[in-house]
Each structure stands twice: as C-alpha cells, then as structure tokens.
Amino acid sequence: MKGSKARRALPGFGLSLGFTLFYISLIVLIPLAAVFFKTFELSWAELWSTITNPRVLASYRISFTTALWAGLINAVFGLLVAWVLVRYPFPGKRFIDSLVDIPFALPTAVAGIALTTIYAKTGWVGSLLEPLGIKVAYTQLGIIIALVFIGLPFVVRTVQPVLQDLEKETEEAAVMLGAYRRRTFFKVVLPELMPALLTGFALAFARGIGEYGSVVFISGNMPMRTEIAPLLIMTKLEQYDYAGATAIAAVMLTVSFILLLIINLLQWRMSRRAIPD
Numbered sequence: 001m002k003g004s005k006a007r008r009a010l011p012g013f014g015l016s017l018g019f020t021l022f023y024i025s026l027i028v029l030i031p032l033a034a035v036f037f038k039t040f041e042l043s044w045a046e047l048w049s050t051i052t053n054p055r056v057l058a059s060y061r062i063s064f065t066t067a068l069w070a071g072l073i074n075a076v077f078g079l080l081v082a083w084v085l086v087r088y089p090f091p092g093k094r095f096i097d098s099l100v101d102i103p104f105a106l107p108t109a110v111a112g113i114a115l116t117t118i119y120a121k122t123g124w125v126g127s128l129l130e131p132l133g134i135k136v137a138y139t140q141l142g143i144i145i146a147l148v149f150i151g152l153p154f155v156v157r158t159v160q161p162v163l164q165d166l167e168k169e170t171e172e173a174a175v176m177l178g179a180y181r182r183r184t185f186f187k188v189v190l191p192e193l194m195p196a197l198l199t200g201f202a203l204a205f206a207r208g209i210g211e212y213g214s215v216v217f218i219s220g221n222m223p224m225r226t227e228i229a230p231l232l233i234m235t236k237l238e239q240y241d242y243a244g245a246t247a248i249a250a251v252m253l254t255v256s257f258i259l260l261l262i263i264n265l266l267q268w269r270m271s272r273r274a275i276p277d
Contacts (some may be wrong), residue, residue, distance in 0.1 A: 035253065038246040050247045059229040060251070066140055066228075068210030070147030075201045077148075078155025079193070085156070086163045100157070103150045108213025115146050116218045143228065146214045149277070153205030158200035159193055166192055188235030198267040203262055209256055 057120035119136035212230040219226040
C-alpha cells in the first residue's frame with residue numbers, strides 16, 4: 001500500500017528526466033563548456049590582454065548598454081501593445097496581433113538592411129530626422145532601434161497570456177472601493193504582471209546582447225563607437241583567432257548569466273509575494 005502511494009501519478013519520470021538531462025547537455029552544456037575549454041588554451045596573461053583590450057571593452061559596453069536600453073523600451077511598449085490587444089476590441093485586431101510575430105520569422109539580415117534603408121540620411125524616416133539634428137543610422141541609437149525591433153515580441157507574447165487570465169473583477173472591485181484607474185493599475189494590475197514582464201525583459205535583453213544580423217548593417221561597425229561584441233567575435237574568427245573569439249564570448253556568457261540570474265531571483269521574489277499566505 002505504501003509502495004503504491006509512493007508511486008507517481010504519471011509514470012516514466014526517470015526516463016523523461018534522463019532524456020531531458022541528456023538533451024540539455026548535448027544541446028546547451030557541452031557547447032558552452034567547449035567555449036571555456038577553448039579559452040583556457042590561452043595563458044592568463046594572453047587571456048587578460050585579450051579581454052581587457054580597449055576595443056574589446058568598448059564593444060562590451062556598447063553591447064550591454066544598448067541591449068539594456070532596448071529591453072527597457074520593450075518592457076514599456078510591449079506591455080502597452082499587449083494591453084491594447086487584450087483589453088480593447090477594434091477592427092484589424094487579429095492582423096495587428098499577427099504583425100507582432102514578424103520579427104520572429106524575418107531573417108535578421110533582412111531586418112538590418114530594411115532598418116538601415118529607412119533610417120539612413122536619405123531614408124524615409126532618416127530624411128525627416130536629419131534636419132532636427134538626429135542621426136540614427138551608424139550610431140548607437142540605430143543599434144537600440146534594431147534591438148527594439150527584434151525584442152518586442154518577447155515581451156508581448158510573455159505578458160499577453162497573463163493579462164488574458166487576469167480577473168477583471170479585481171480591478172472592478174478596486175474601482176468600486178474608490179481607487180482611481182491609475183492607482184488600480186499600479187497597485188492591482190502591475191504587481192500581477194511584473195513576473196511575466198521581467199521574463200519578457202530578460203528574454204529581450206538576452207537576445208539583444210547576442211544579436212548580430214540586424215545590428216551589423218545599421219551600426220556602421222566603427223571601433224570604439226558602434227562596434228558590438230558579436231561583430232568583434234566574428235572578426236576574430238575570420239582571423240583564425242579562435243581562442244581570442246571564445247575568450248570574448250566567455251566573458252559575455254558569464255556576465256549575461258549573472259545578470260539573468262539576478263533578474264530570475266527578482267522574478268522569484270515577486271512571484272512569492274504575489275502568492276497569498
């Protein structure tokens with residue numbers, strides 16, 4: 001009797017867990033371990049010289065800061081887009097909803113070429129911004145716009161199902177108790193959405209850090225100014241400096257893991273607070 005109680009409701013846990021660990025190791029852990037093993041072919045002096053080169057440090061700063069700004073912009077406007085798609089009926093809603101997923105399907109190189117064409121000095125938008133002294137193409141602003149373009153669906157598709165499952169009765173009760181709409185949103189709705197919003201931000205941020213195709217065209221690839229770390233890795237590979245390329249990648253991987261770990265811890269704490277005692 002006790003043995004039957006100890007059995008799981010769904011059989012096959014051991015087999016499925018073993019397959020899961022094998023799959024994750026084969027697809028994720030082994031390639032990531034290879035990056036570090038290749039990096040350790042360098043001596044400590046060579047490794048330190050590679051990762052602290054001024055050009056490499058500048059590429060780190062550009063990659064992480066532009067990805068951070070793009071992630072924050074996507075968090076705000078992704079929430080707004082998800083809110084409109086869930087809460088308001090309007091003509092063409094399904095069409096607009098399908099447009100959100102276009103960056104998922106569009107090749108990143110095509111996106112980069114299109115954005116460069118639009119935001120160049122002679123482009124449709126760039127020609128309007130040029131008289132105002134705003135330059136987009138071949139600047140860090142252009143990189144941010146490209147990362148916003150490819151990162152928006154991550155936030156929208158993460159927040160949208162949570163917003164659909166959110167009970168409207170809670171908002172109506174808050175309004176009936178005298179809370180203004182702004183207070184209801186920030187005190188009732190936003191706390192429920194924050195874990196999903198943080199997840200969408202983390203996905204958009206992580207995608208932005210490693211993005212190459214959509215950025216390489218609009219950035220201009222100017223060292224110390226608009227050169228991103230993935231481009232520098234490609235440059236090292238073209239020079240057959242595989243250890244140098246993996247050294248740069250290892251630093252990006254480590255910093256990204258730490259940042260994503262912090263974000264996940266914040267998400268976990270917010271989820272714990274949202275669960276009533």
